[in-house]
Amino acid sequence: MPFSSDVIELSDSDDDARAPPPSSSQLSWNSFHEELVDLCSSDDELPAPGEPAFSRGLGTAKRKRHSMSSASSRSATLDHGAVSSDEEESPKKISRKTPASGTKTTRKPRKTEEEKAEAKALKQKEAAQKKAQKAAEKADKAAQVANEKATKKTYLEANKLVIDKKKTLENMEIVFPPSLRDSELEQAFRKHTAQFNMPVSIGSTNLVRGLDVFAWRRTMTAEYDVESRAWLPVPPHVRDEDTYLVYVKVDELARWIKEEDGAKAVVRRVRSACAPRKVQIFVMVNGLMLYLRRKTGIRYTKPEIERALAALQMAEHVHLLYIDKVDDAVVRLYDLSADLGIKPYKLITRSHLPFCSDTNQKTGTSPADTWVKMLGQVHRLTSAGAEGIAEAFPTANSLFTAYEQAVDARERDRLVMGCQIKRRADGVAKERSVGQALSQVVGTVMYSADPLQLTYKAAKGGVAAGA
Incomplete structure (x- = not known):
């Protein structure tokens, strides 16, 4: 295909206006422009437009321009990433407060050796006080726990069901009349009750003048509360029982019967000595059966004695006991003591647990x-x-x-x-x-x-x- 052979000349004159310096956005175009300048300044002849060589040249130029543009973009990206990483890895600056202008910093004066020793002693004293306070609190808490345990144990012990009268004898004390001190009856009774730890004592004076009267005392460690229906522990104290026993020999009883209202007067004297309490009285007659078996020296017959004792029992509501030997008296006194010991528990059983x-x-x-x-x-x-x-x-x-x-x-x-x-x-x-x-x-x-x-x-x- 025919083409024009005219060559376009580029003016090298200095009179032409100079182009402004390329910006960053024009970097790729300037590079491409420089390439065009190099191509145009070559001594070789340029292929004519329309020829295959001309087309290949244009494609080669485009590929060079694209590759240069990509390289420039990657370089800019790497530079930006490097700057970002440097900014992230750089340590933060620590701002320090500086005293305001015109102000002076003053240091505390150093303590002397005496002041240091005094401060140390004060700290030691405070530590010792805290330690003593903790020890006192710990001791108080331990004492409180021990007291609660002891109170609970005492309460449980007081509320145990008592069914054995022998166990009550250790809290029952029998008081013998002074006339029976060191007598055969006292020694035999002490020997019989030694295994039960029953206390035995001798009265200093007679309860009633001219009469041998036995008395009982109970050591109280608990009292029954009707409202709570339980035994409440109390400080141990001694309480006199409302039961007394008049010990008389058969000859003395016969003299009482001879006198008008003699036996009744004796019982009333005992009641008067225990006033205003209401008491229970037993009369133990020693030798009645042997007396009734006598054939001589009998003032009263058996029917007369039985009639007099029945009248005494009905009029004064007394209980009569008859013995002929010391062993019989020991058994009677032991049984009576045991019955008195178990009596409160029996009454509660019948009253509240019928x-x-x-x-x-x-x-x-x-x-x-x-x-x-x-x-x-x-x-x-x-x-x-x-x-x-x-x-x-x-x-x-x-x-x-x-x-x-x-x-x-x-x-x-x-x-x-x-x-x-x-x-x-x-x-x-x-x-x-x-x-x-x-x-x-x-x-x-x-x-x-x-x-x-x-x-x-x-x-x-x-x-x-x-x-």
Whole structure:
């Protein structure tokens, strides 16, 4: 294809206006411009437009310009990344506060050796005080814990169920009359009760002039509280028991009987000496049986003596004991001391646990036998009486239903009265019926809503049949 051979001349004149310096955005174009200048300044002839060589030249120029532009971009990116990493890795400057202009910094004066020693001693004193305070607090806490443990232990010991009367003797003290000091009776009694640690003492004076009177004292370590229904520990103290025993020989008793109201006057003198307390009096007669066996030297016959003693017992409500030997007197005094020791626990058992007066309860062989044994736990009700009530009311439901249907308290007290009892407590066949007093006891135990009601007082108005 024909083309023009005219050559375009580039002017080298200095008169032409100079182009401004290239900016960063024109870097690639300037590079390409320089390349064009190099191509144009070559001595070789340029291919004519339209020829294949001309087209290849243009492609080569474009590729060079693109590669140079890419290289320039990568260089700029690397430079920016380097600057960023340097900025991140460079440590932060720490700003220090400088005193304001015109101000002076003053240092504290150094302490002297005496001041240092005084400060050290003060610190040691404070540390010792803190240590002593901690030790005192620790000791107080330990003492409080020990006191709580001791109080709990004392409370549990006081509320143990006492069923063995022998264990109560160590708190029961018997006081012998002065006339029996170093007597055979005192020595025998001390020997008999030594194994139970029972204290024995001799009175300094007679309670009643001219009479040998035994007395008892109890060491109290707990008192029963009715509201809480528990024994509360108290500081140990000695309390006089309201029981006394008059020891008399049969010859002296005969002299009392001879005088008008002689025996009664003796008992009244004892009561007067114990006033205003209400006391229980025993009279122990030594040698009565041997006296009645005599054939000579008898002032009164057996019926006369028995009549006089019965009158004394009914008029003054005293209890009579008869002995013929020292061993009999020792056994009587021991039994009486043990009964007095267990008495408070027995009263509480009957008062507040009337359904469980016997701590050794037996299991029935059948429901009917169990019901009979349950009824047998009622105070003063024998097994024969329980069988009679169970025959009329074969189940607990039938008895409670009858109590529910009763019109008033009087009818409930008489509900089981008339139930047949076929034998006595000793097994001898004897038919009789449950009395009103025993029926009242059964009604109180089975139906009373007051847990503190004393059931044993219900039968005070009469003698309970079947007891």
